[in-house]
Amino acid sequence: MPDGPAHVLQTAPRPASWNRSTHPDQLRLRRYLDDTREVLVGRIPSQPWALHLNVAISPPQQLTHSADLDNYLLPIAGALDNGQLVSVWGTKHEGGSSTITVAPAAPTPAPDWQVWSGSTTASADTVAYKVQVREFVADAELLPPGPVALQIVFTVGPRRNWMNLWKPTIDALDPLLGRVDAHRAWHPQDGRITELGLHKVVDPELRHDVRLQIAARSIGN
Structure with missing residues:
Protein backbone atom coordinates (compact mmCIF):
# COMPACT_ATOMS: atom_id res chain seq x y z
CA MET A 1 0.00 0.00 0.00
CA PRO A 2 1.19 3.56 -0.57
CA ASP A 3 3.18 5.01 2.32
CA GLY A 4 2.07 8.55 3.02
CA PRO A 5 -0.40 10.74 4.92
CA ALA A 6 -4.00 9.55 5.08
CA HIS A 7 -6.28 12.44 4.13
CA VAL A 8 -9.66 12.38 5.83
CA LEU A 9 -12.57 12.61 3.40
CA GLN A 10 -15.32 15.03 4.35
CA THR A 11 -17.66 13.44 1.81
CA ALA A 12 -18.35 9.74 2.29
CA PRO A 13 -17.03 7.51 -0.52
CA ARG A 14 -19.60 6.46 -3.08
CA PRO A 15 -19.64 3.27 -5.15
CA ALA A 16 -19.88 3.21 -8.92
CA SER A 17 -23.32 3.95 -10.33
CA TRP A 18 -24.73 2.85 -13.67
CA ASN A 19 -27.90 4.94 -13.38
CA ARG A 20 -28.70 7.83 -15.73
CA SER A 21 -26.66 10.99 -15.28
CA THR A 22 -29.47 12.85 -13.49
CA HIS A 23 -30.15 10.09 -10.96
CA PRO A 24 -29.48 11.08 -7.31
CA ASP A 25 -26.83 8.34 -7.03
CA GLN A 26 -24.91 9.90 -9.92
CA LEU A 27 -25.22 13.37 -8.44
CA ARG A 28 -23.91 12.19 -5.07
CA LEU A 29 -21.09 10.32 -6.79
CA ARG A 30 -19.99 13.40 -8.75
CA ARG A 31 -20.07 15.55 -5.60
CA TYR A 32 -17.89 13.03 -3.78
CA LEU A 33 -15.41 12.86 -6.67
CA ASP A 34 -15.22 16.66 -6.91
CA ASP A 35 -14.65 16.98 -3.16
CA THR A 36 -11.94 14.32 -3.22
CA ARG A 37 -10.15 16.02 -6.11
CA GLU A 38 -10.03 19.17 -3.99
CA VAL A 39 -8.48 17.25 -1.09
CA LEU A 40 -5.75 15.95 -3.41
CA VAL A 41 -4.97 19.10 -5.41
CA GLY A 42 -1.23 19.18 -6.04
CA ARG A 43 -0.69 15.79 -4.40
CA ILE A 44 -1.01 13.38 -7.35
CA PRO A 45 2.49 12.19 -8.35
CA SER A 46 3.65 12.66 -11.93
CA GLN A 47 5.55 9.34 -11.83
CA PRO A 48 3.94 5.88 -11.40
CA TRP A 49 1.85 6.10 -8.25
CA ALA A 50 -0.42 4.18 -5.91
CA LEU A 51 -3.76 5.00 -4.31
CA HIS A 52 -5.32 3.65 -1.12
CA LEU A 53 -8.97 4.28 -0.28
CA ASN A 54 -9.97 3.25 3.23
CA VAL A 55 -13.76 3.10 3.50
CA ALA A 56 -15.63 3.52 6.78
CA ILE A 57 -18.68 1.23 6.95
CA SER A 58 -21.74 2.23 8.95
CA PRO A 59 -24.99 0.33 9.69
CA PRO A 60 -27.00 -1.07 8.04
CA GLN A 61 -23.98 -2.07 5.96
CA GLN A 62 -22.08 -5.10 7.22
CA LEU A 63 -18.32 -5.39 6.89
CA THR A 64 -18.21 -8.72 5.04
CA HIS A 65 -21.64 -8.68 3.38
CA SER A 66 -21.79 -5.30 1.61
CA ALA A 67 -19.72 -2.39 0.26
CA ASP A 68 -17.80 -4.32 -2.40
CA LEU A 69 -14.42 -2.62 -2.57
CA ASP A 70 -13.97 -2.81 -6.33
CA ASN A 71 -17.18 -0.78 -6.75
CA TYR A 72 -15.70 1.94 -4.53
CA LEU A 73 -12.31 1.91 -6.21
CA LEU A 74 -13.51 2.13 -9.81
CA PRO A 75 -14.93 5.70 -9.81
CA ILE A 76 -12.19 7.30 -7.72
CA ALA A 77 -9.40 5.61 -9.68
CA GLY A 78 -10.97 6.66 -12.97
CA ALA A 79 -11.42 10.23 -11.78
CA LEU A 80 -7.84 10.64 -10.52
CA ASP A 81 -5.84 8.63 -13.05
CA ASN A 82 -3.32 10.76 -14.94
CA GLY A 83 -2.02 7.80 -16.93
CA GLN A 84 0.48 6.89 -14.20
CA LEU A 85 -1.76 5.08 -11.71
CA VAL A 86 -0.38 1.54 -11.41
CA SER A 87 -1.53 0.29 -7.99
CA VAL A 88 -4.97 0.74 -6.44
CA TRP A 89 -5.77 -0.41 -2.92
CA GLY A 90 -9.01 -0.59 -1.01
CA THR A 91 -9.71 -1.47 2.60
CA LYS A 92 -12.81 -1.13 4.73
CA HIS A 93 -13.50 -0.96 8.44
CA GLU A 94 -16.39 -0.37 10.80
CA GLY A 95 -16.91 3.16 12.09
CA GLY A 96 -14.51 6.08 12.09
CA SER A 97 -13.55 8.14 9.06
CA SER A 98 -12.84 7.31 5.45
CA THR A 99 -9.39 8.30 4.19
CA ILE A 100 -7.38 8.41 0.99
CA THR A 101 -3.63 8.14 0.51
CA VAL A 102 -1.60 8.74 -2.65
CA ALA A 103 2.15 8.23 -3.06
CA PRO A 104 4.73 7.20 -5.63
CA ALA A 105 4.51 3.48 -6.34
CA ALA A 106 7.24 1.41 -4.70
CA PRO A 107 8.18 -2.17 -5.62
CA THR A 108 7.63 -4.68 -2.84
CA PRO A 109 8.05 -8.46 -2.61
CA ALA A 110 5.09 -10.50 -3.80
CA PRO A 111 2.81 -11.61 -0.94
CA ASP A 112 3.57 -15.01 0.50
CA TRP A 113 0.09 -16.28 -0.34
Whole structure:
Protein backbone atom coordinates (compact mmCIF):
# COMPACT_ATOMS: atom_id res chain seq x y z
CA MET A 1 0.00 0.00 0.00
CA PRO A 2 1.19 3.56 -0.57
CA ASP A 3 3.18 5.01 2.32
CA GLY A 4 2.07 8.55 3.02
CA PRO A 5 -0.40 10.74 4.92
CA ALA A 6 -4.00 9.55 5.08
CA HIS A 7 -6.28 12.44 4.13
CA VAL A 8 -9.66 12.38 5.83
CA LEU A 9 -12.57 12.61 3.40
CA GLN A 10 -15.32 15.03 4.35
CA THR A 11 -17.66 13.44 1.81
CA ALA A 12 -18.35 9.74 2.29
CA PRO A 13 -17.03 7.51 -0.52
CA ARG A 14 -19.60 6.46 -3.08
CA PRO A 15 -19.64 3.27 -5.15
CA ALA A 16 -19.88 3.21 -8.92
CA SER A 17 -23.32 3.95 -10.33
CA TRP A 18 -24.73 2.85 -13.67
CA ASN A 19 -27.90 4.94 -13.38
CA ARG A 20 -28.70 7.83 -15.73
CA SER A 21 -26.66 10.99 -15.28
CA THR A 22 -29.47 12.85 -13.49
CA HIS A 23 -30.15 10.09 -10.96
CA PRO A 24 -29.48 11.08 -7.31
CA ASP A 25 -26.83 8.34 -7.03
CA GLN A 26 -24.91 9.90 -9.92
CA LEU A 27 -25.22 13.37 -8.44
CA ARG A 28 -23.91 12.19 -5.07
CA LEU A 29 -21.09 10.32 -6.79
CA ARG A 30 -19.99 13.40 -8.75
CA ARG A 31 -20.07 15.55 -5.60
CA TYR A 32 -17.89 13.03 -3.78
CA LEU A 33 -15.41 12.86 -6.67
CA ASP A 34 -15.22 16.66 -6.91
CA ASP A 35 -14.65 16.98 -3.16
CA THR A 36 -11.94 14.32 -3.22
CA ARG A 37 -10.15 16.02 -6.11
CA GLU A 38 -10.03 19.17 -3.99
CA VAL A 39 -8.48 17.25 -1.09
CA LEU A 40 -5.75 15.95 -3.41
CA VAL A 41 -4.97 19.10 -5.41
CA GLY A 42 -1.23 19.18 -6.04
CA ARG A 43 -0.69 15.79 -4.40
CA ILE A 44 -1.01 13.38 -7.35
CA PRO A 45 2.49 12.19 -8.35
CA SER A 46 3.65 12.66 -11.93
CA GLN A 47 5.55 9.34 -11.83
CA PRO A 48 3.94 5.88 -11.40
CA TRP A 49 1.85 6.10 -8.25
CA ALA A 50 -0.42 4.18 -5.91
CA LEU A 51 -3.76 5.00 -4.31
CA HIS A 52 -5.32 3.65 -1.12
CA LEU A 53 -8.97 4.28 -0.28
CA ASN A 54 -9.97 3.25 3.23
CA VAL A 55 -13.76 3.10 3.50
CA ALA A 56 -15.63 3.52 6.78
CA ILE A 57 -18.68 1.23 6.95
CA SER A 58 -21.74 2.23 8.95
CA PRO A 59 -24.99 0.33 9.69
CA PRO A 60 -27.00 -1.07 8.04
CA GLN A 61 -23.98 -2.07 5.96
CA GLN A 62 -22.08 -5.10 7.22
CA LEU A 63 -18.32 -5.39 6.89
CA THR A 64 -18.21 -8.72 5.04
CA HIS A 65 -21.64 -8.68 3.38
CA SER A 66 -21.79 -5.30 1.61
CA ALA A 67 -19.72 -2.39 0.26
CA ASP A 68 -17.80 -4.32 -2.40
CA LEU A 69 -14.42 -2.62 -2.57
CA ASP A 70 -13.97 -2.81 -6.33
CA ASN A 71 -17.18 -0.78 -6.75
CA TYR A 72 -15.70 1.94 -4.53
CA LEU A 73 -12.31 1.91 -6.21
CA LEU A 74 -13.51 2.13 -9.81
CA PRO A 75 -14.93 5.70 -9.81
CA ILE A 76 -12.19 7.30 -7.72
CA ALA A 77 -9.40 5.61 -9.68
CA GLY A 78 -10.97 6.66 -12.97
CA ALA A 79 -11.42 10.23 -11.78
CA LEU A 80 -7.84 10.64 -10.52
CA ASP A 81 -5.84 8.63 -13.05
CA ASN A 82 -3.32 10.76 -14.94
CA GLY A 83 -2.02 7.80 -16.93
CA GLN A 84 0.48 6.89 -14.20
CA LEU A 85 -1.76 5.08 -11.71
CA VAL A 86 -0.38 1.54 -11.41
CA SER A 87 -1.53 0.29 -7.99
CA VAL A 88 -4.97 0.74 -6.44
CA TRP A 89 -5.77 -0.41 -2.92
CA GLY A 90 -9.01 -0.59 -1.01
CA THR A 91 -9.71 -1.47 2.60
CA LYS A 92 -12.81 -1.13 4.73
CA HIS A 93 -13.50 -0.96 8.44
CA GLU A 94 -16.39 -0.37 10.80
CA GLY A 95 -16.91 3.16 12.09
CA GLY A 96 -14.51 6.08 12.09
CA SER A 97 -13.55 8.14 9.06
CA SER A 98 -12.84 7.31 5.45
CA THR A 99 -9.39 8.30 4.19
CA ILE A 100 -7.38 8.41 0.99
CA THR A 101 -3.63 8.14 0.51
CA VAL A 102 -1.60 8.74 -2.65
CA ALA A 103 2.15 8.23 -3.06
CA PRO A 104 4.73 7.20 -5.63
CA ALA A 105 4.51 3.48 -6.34
CA ALA A 106 7.24 1.41 -4.70
CA PRO A 107 8.18 -2.17 -5.62
CA THR A 108 7.63 -4.68 -2.84
CA PRO A 109 8.05 -8.46 -2.61
CA ALA A 110 5.09 -10.50 -3.80
CA PRO A 111 2.81 -11.61 -0.94
CA ASP A 112 3.57 -15.01 0.50
CA TRP A 113 0.09 -16.28 -0.34
CA GLN A 114 -1.26 -18.93 -2.64
CA VAL A 115 -1.13 -17.65 -6.23
CA TRP A 116 -3.07 -18.64 -9.35
CA SER A 117 -2.17 -17.37 -12.81
CA GLY A 118 -3.10 -17.62 -16.45
CA SER A 119 -3.82 -15.68 -19.64
CA THR A 120 -7.14 -14.67 -21.13
CA THR A 121 -7.94 -14.23 -24.81
CA ALA A 122 -11.64 -13.35 -24.67
CA SER A 123 -13.13 -9.86 -24.49
CA ALA A 124 -13.65 -8.74 -20.89
CA ASP A 125 -17.31 -7.90 -21.51
CA THR A 126 -18.16 -11.51 -22.41
CA VAL A 127 -18.99 -14.57 -20.34
CA ALA A 128 -16.09 -16.31 -22.09
CA TYR A 129 -13.65 -14.03 -20.25
CA LYS A 130 -15.14 -14.99 -16.88
CA VAL A 131 -15.03 -18.66 -17.82
CA GLN A 132 -11.33 -18.38 -18.60
CA VAL A 133 -10.59 -16.63 -15.30
CA ARG A 134 -12.60 -19.15 -13.33
CA GLU A 135 -10.55 -21.95 -14.87
CA PHE A 136 -7.44 -20.49 -13.25
CA VAL A 137 -8.92 -20.98 -9.76
CA ALA A 138 -11.20 -23.94 -10.49
CA ASP A 139 -9.17 -26.29 -8.30
CA ALA A 140 -8.75 -23.83 -5.44
CA GLU A 141 -10.15 -24.59 -2.02
CA LEU A 142 -12.91 -22.27 -0.83
CA LEU A 143 -11.44 -19.78 1.62
CA PRO A 144 -12.76 -20.20 5.18
CA PRO A 145 -15.65 -17.94 6.26
CA GLY A 146 -14.72 -14.41 7.19
CA PRO A 147 -12.74 -11.52 5.74
CA VAL A 148 -10.40 -12.04 2.80
CA ALA A 149 -7.36 -10.22 1.38
CA LEU A 150 -7.07 -10.33 -2.42
CA GLN A 151 -4.48 -9.00 -4.82
CA ILE A 152 -4.56 -9.19 -8.62
CA VAL A 153 -1.83 -8.23 -11.08
CA PHE A 154 -3.08 -7.35 -14.55
CA THR A 155 -0.42 -7.48 -17.25
CA VAL A 156 -1.87 -5.69 -20.25
CA GLY A 157 -0.95 -4.05 -23.52
CA PRO A 158 -0.24 -0.30 -23.58
CA ARG A 159 -3.67 0.63 -24.94
CA ARG A 160 -5.74 -1.56 -22.62
CA ASN A 161 -8.04 0.05 -20.04
CA TRP A 162 -7.17 -2.21 -17.14
CA MET A 163 -9.91 -0.82 -14.90
CA ASN A 164 -12.53 -2.45 -17.14
CA LEU A 165 -11.04 -5.80 -16.13
CA TRP A 166 -11.54 -5.47 -12.38
CA LYS A 167 -15.20 -6.38 -12.01
CA PRO A 168 -15.42 -9.31 -14.49
CA THR A 169 -12.25 -10.80 -13.01
CA ILE A 170 -13.52 -10.68 -9.43
CA ASP A 171 -16.95 -11.92 -10.57
CA ALA A 172 -15.24 -15.15 -11.70
CA LEU A 173 -13.60 -15.91 -8.34
CA ASP A 174 -16.52 -17.75 -6.72
CA PRO A 175 -14.38 -20.94 -6.31
CA LEU A 176 -12.30 -18.89 -3.85
CA LEU A 177 -14.96 -16.67 -2.31
CA GLY A 178 -18.14 -18.74 -2.53
CA ARG A 179 -21.40 -17.68 -4.15
CA VAL A 180 -24.12 -15.43 -2.82
CA ASP A 181 -26.59 -17.89 -4.37
CA ALA A 182 -25.43 -21.41 -5.16
CA HIS A 183 -27.51 -21.40 -8.34
CA ARG A 184 -26.26 -18.06 -9.73
CA ALA A 185 -22.96 -17.86 -11.53
CA TRP A 186 -20.78 -14.74 -11.46
CA HIS A 187 -22.11 -13.51 -8.10
CA PRO A 188 -19.31 -14.27 -5.63
CA GLN A 189 -19.32 -13.28 -1.99
CA ASP A 190 -16.97 -10.41 -2.78
CA GLY A 191 -18.22 -8.42 0.20
CA ARG A 192 -15.83 -10.67 2.12
CA ILE A 193 -12.89 -8.82 0.58
CA THR A 194 -11.79 -6.30 3.20
CA GLU A 195 -8.35 -5.71 1.66
CA LEU A 196 -8.00 -5.43 -2.12
CA GLY A 197 -4.91 -4.61 -4.16
CA LEU A 198 -5.11 -4.17 -7.94
CA HIS A 199 -1.90 -3.68 -9.90
CA LYS A 200 -1.04 -2.87 -13.51
CA VAL A 201 1.97 -4.03 -15.49
CA VAL A 202 2.31 -2.96 -19.13
CA ASP A 203 3.82 -5.33 -21.68
CA PRO A 204 4.30 -3.56 -25.04
CA GLU A 205 4.10 -6.93 -26.82
CA LEU A 206 0.56 -7.61 -25.62
CA ARG A 207 -2.48 -6.47 -27.58
CA HIS A 208 -5.80 -7.92 -26.39
CA ASP A 209 -4.65 -10.79 -24.18
CA VAL A 210 -4.41 -10.29 -20.43
CA ARG A 211 -2.08 -12.10 -18.06
CA LEU A 212 -3.36 -12.45 -14.52
CA GLN A 213 -1.79 -13.31 -11.20
CA ILE A 214 -4.32 -13.78 -8.40
CA ALA A 215 -3.28 -14.05 -4.75
CA ALA A 216 -5.67 -14.50 -1.84
CA ARG A 217 -5.72 -15.42 1.82
CA SER A 218 -8.08 -15.40 4.76
CA ILE A 219 -7.62 -12.64 7.32
CA GLY A 220 -7.53 -13.74 10.93
CA ASN A 221 -7.65 -17.49 10.19
